[in-house]
Amino acid sequence: xxxxxxxxxxxxxxxxxxxxxxxxxxxxxxxxxxxxxxxxxxxxxxxxxxxxxxxxxxxxxxxxxxxxxxxxxxxxxxxxxxxxxxxxxxxxxxxxxxxxxxxxxxxxxxxxxxxxxxxxxxxxxxxxxxxxxxxxxxxxxxxxxxxxxxxxxxxxxxxxxxxxxxxxxxxxxxxxxxxxxxxxxxxxxxxxxxxxxxxxxxxxxxxxxxxxxxxxxxxxxxxxxxxxxxxxxxxx
Amino acid sequence: xxxxxxxxxxxxxxxxxxxxxxxxxxxxxxxxxxxxxxxxxxxxxxxxxxxxxxxxxxxxxxxxxxxxxxxxxxxxxxxxxxxxxxxxxxxxxxxxxxxxxxxxxxxxxxxxxxxxxxxxxxxxxxxxxxxxxxxxxxxxxxxxxxxxxxxxxxxxxxxxxxxxxxxxxxxxxxxxxxxxxxxxxxxxxxxxxxxxxxxxxxxxxxxxxxxxxxxxxxxxxxxxxxxxxxxxxxxxxxxxxxxxxxxxxxxxxxxxxxxxxxxxxxxxxxxxxxxxxxxxxx
Numbered sequence: 001x002x003x004x005x006x007x008x009x010x011x012x013x014x015x016x017x018x019x020x021x022x023x024x025x026x027x028x029x030x031x032x033x034x035x036x037x038x039x040x041x042x043x044x045x046x047x048x049x050x051x052x053x054x055x056x057x058x059x060x061x062x063x064x065x066x067x068x069x070x071x072x073x074x075x076x077x078x079x080x081x082x083x084x085x086x087x088x089x090x091x092x093x094x095x096x097x098x099x100x101x102x103x104x105x106x107x108x109x110x111x112x113x114x115x116x117x118x119x120x121x122x123x124x125x126x127x128x129x130x131x132x133x134x135x136x137x138x139x140x141x142x143x144x145x146x147x148x149x150x151x152x153x154x155x156x157x158x159x160x161x162x163x164x165x166x167x168x169x170x171x172x173x174x175x176x177x178x179x180x181x182x183x184x185x186x187x188x189x190x191x192x193x194x195x196x197x198x199x200x201x202x203x204x205x206x207x208x209x210x211x212x213x214x215x216x217x218x219x220x221x222x223x224x225x226x227x228x229x230x231x232x233x234x235x236x
Numbered sequence: 237x238x239x240x241x242x243x244x245x246x247x248x249x250x251x252x253x254x255x256x257x258x259x260x261x262x263x264x265x266x267x268x269x270x271x272x273x274x275x276x277x278x279x280x281x282x283x284x285x286x287x288x289x290x291x292x293x294x295x296x297x298x299x300x301x302x303x304x305x306x307x308x309x310x311x312x313x314x315x316x317x318x319x320x321x322x323x324x325x326x327x328x329x330x331x332x333x334x335x336x337x338x339x340x341x342x343x344x345x346x347x348x349x350x351x352x353x354x355x356x357x358x359x360x361x362x363x364x365x366x367x368x369x370x371x372x373x374x375x376x377x378x379x380x381x382x383x384x385x386x387x388x389x390x391x392x393x394x395x396x397x398x399x400x401x402x403x404x405x406x407x408x409x410x411x412x413x414x415x416x417x418x419x420x421x422x423x424x425x426x427x428x429x430x431x432x433x434x435x436x437x438x439x440x441x442x443x444x445x446x447x448x449x450x451x452x453x454x455x456x457x458x459x460x461x462x463x464x465x466x467x468x469x470x471x472x473x474x475x476x477x478x479x480x481x482x483x484x485x486x487x488x489x490x491x492x493x494x495x496x497x498x499x500x501x502x503x504x505x506x507x508x509x510x511x512x513x514x515x516x517x518x
Binding site: 049051125126128129130132134137138139140141142143144145147148150165166167168 | 458464
């Protein structure tokens with residue numbers, strides 16, 4: 001009884017004091033996503049149809065579907081816990097997705113099913129946001145200049161391609177996952193999955209052009225385990 | 237539970253899972269339009285005879301004629317439909333599908349199937365609903381409520397013109413509605429097939445009907461699977477009617493709206509700024 005009461009008090013304390021984002025209890029799986037092979041070349045994007053967007057980019061922007069860096073690092077890969085979780089916590093943080101300068105920022109947004117997603121149009125002109133969902137409902141909404149953000153959620157895990165029909169070069173992804181533990185690799189290909197309880201997990205890396213790869217990682221306590229992924233790149 | 241009964245229940249569970257895993261079982265699917273009830277089993281032979289040549293035996297838009305057709309036939313396995321009275325991302329009502337079969341699609345190879353009896357058409361609707369698991373999973377959505385149409389007047393038409401500019405309809409449909417806007421030439425549908433925006437010079441028919449109510453519904457719900465988005469979150473009903481009345485002036489028809497517009501332009505035409513990147517308005 002006393003133990004239960006202590007647990008309750010502990011829970012209340014934990015719940016009422018939000019932990020700082022970068023100090024989550026539990027283990028961490030971190031590593032890098034790299035590629036072998038030949039990736040496609042990034043091509044310059046011609047935005048001349050939308051003069052507003054041309055002026056927003058003094059240096060021309062290139063395609064983002066295969067962004068690679070020094071040491072064969074892969075940016076915009078999604079790394080997530082695909083299996084092995086005893087219980088799945090529901091993420092409640094709002095995921096923000098911006099349309100700015102005729103680009104999607106971030107290019108890939110990872111989120112959990114039912115997690116709130118808010119889509120902004122920061123441009124001085126109209127966009128239509130069109131998630132090409134196959135499992136979830138496919139919708140297509142106009143968001144003119146100054147329109148309020150679109151708030152939505154997704155019910156089923158799915159990698160959903162997103163496009164704007166008015167500006168066909170605009171292309172991004174919503175990675176909708178069953179887990180709350182996911183990360184999108186940064187420009188050095190690095191990722192970090194935090195706050196994992198002990199267990200054996202299947203960790204999966206997904207990239208829109210380079211495919212998926214999984215590995216098992218076992219965690220005993222509050223430790224940091226390394227997991228690296230080498231995806232296969234093809235030039236087209 | 238003895239091992240034998242357990243085995244039976246496992247087999248039954250697997251069977252049920254298999255049934256539920258695919259699209260709705262053929263015999264069970266129904267469609268309801270007015271007093272009529274359509275049955276998928278009755279729709280199947282009709283589908284094979286009249287529809288499969290383009291839409292394919294499996295409803296996957298891979299019929300033998302599909303390769304010669306542009307725009308491509310609808311893929312029923314995707315469960316995404318253009319002409320709906322429901323919000324973007326929702327399934328259409330049975331009545332919506334019935335109306336699509338009945339009137340066909342202007343500027344495409346889909347003819348109006350008025351030669352089939354109403355019962356035949358409802359049976360076909362029921363059968364079309366067996367191709368996609370979305371019919372089982374999706375929540376049913378309420379049709380859009382369309383308030384009574386106000387009489388068109390020049391203030392409303394001018395406001396509609398401002399909305400046409402502000403919402404950037406002209407980016408695809410063109411400043412004069414001829415389907416020649418700056419984004420018109422590289423539009424693709426959800427299957428990456430090239431597609432064209434509607435040209436208001438086409439005549440009396442729009443993609444989903446021909447009345448003012450149909451026009452209202454088209455831009456409010458959007459045409460899912462195509463580049464045409466929903467403007468339901470952007471327009472109040474009064475604004476939507478203003479836009480309808482302006483769009484009518486873009487057609488080569490003797491409409492009430494066109495008459496009001498011509499009379500006003502004859503005296504005030506010079507006050508108008510052209511629609512396009514520089515900004516419309518007066």
